[in-house]
Amino acid sequence: MKKNIVLLLFVCFLSACSPIIPLNQENVSKVKTIYVQPEINVNGEMIYEGREGKLTKHVGLISLFVLGSTMTNKTNNMKEFVDKNKIDIRKIVYQQWIKQLNQTKFIQNKSADAIMTIEIKYYGIKARSPFTDEMGAVMKINAKLTWHDQVIWEDSDDLIESDKVNPGYTEQEILEDPQKLVEMWDKISEKIIKRMLARMVKN
Helix, strand or coil: CHHHHHHHHHHHHHHHCCCCECCCHHHHHHCCEEEECCCCEECCCCEEECHHHHHHHHCCHHHHHHHHHHHHHHHHHHHHHHHHCCCCHHHHHHHHHHHHHCCCCCEECCCCCEEEEEEEEEEEEEECCCCCCEEEEEEEEEEEEEECCEEEEEEEEEECCCCCCCCCEEHHHHHHCHHHHHHHHHHHHHHHHHHHHHHHHCC
16 A cells, blocks of 8 residues: 555656656757747736734634735735736746746747747745744746647746745845845746756756
């Protein structure tokens, strides 16, 4: 029984690290240039979870109501902060795709063989634990490569707030310097895109 569980977990791990549609040898030979669509779809609103959100798992009903109200206010405040400072998650992710794609064997060109479309499944910031004010970025990206209206590659990847290799700042530090939030989302998107492209070009 234990062996079966371990095997199942291993298979799930491999699936999570594999492209939905891998780029095979035949399709690799077809594609020399790629155009990255600048219009990026964002699926849903920004995620924000302070340490209050982590604490809700460990408190009673009355405390949960109070913490829930606090979380809603802070979420709205952070969304207003992002809008006020014109922090555009689409622009951040798009620029990282261009930067990372230019470091592969493919050439980024508007008159390209294939078109890359990108979707941000979710993004935001979360407290790294109930016991710290340090926030970490979260993000999940999906991408498709289309050649003559045929999807020849598709992949998805994500990172979470507990990943210590990503920069972390307190909410106060972010509010005092909006560039810290830009940095957090830039770094997490860079790591996700590098992993996705590494899997794409390994052929």
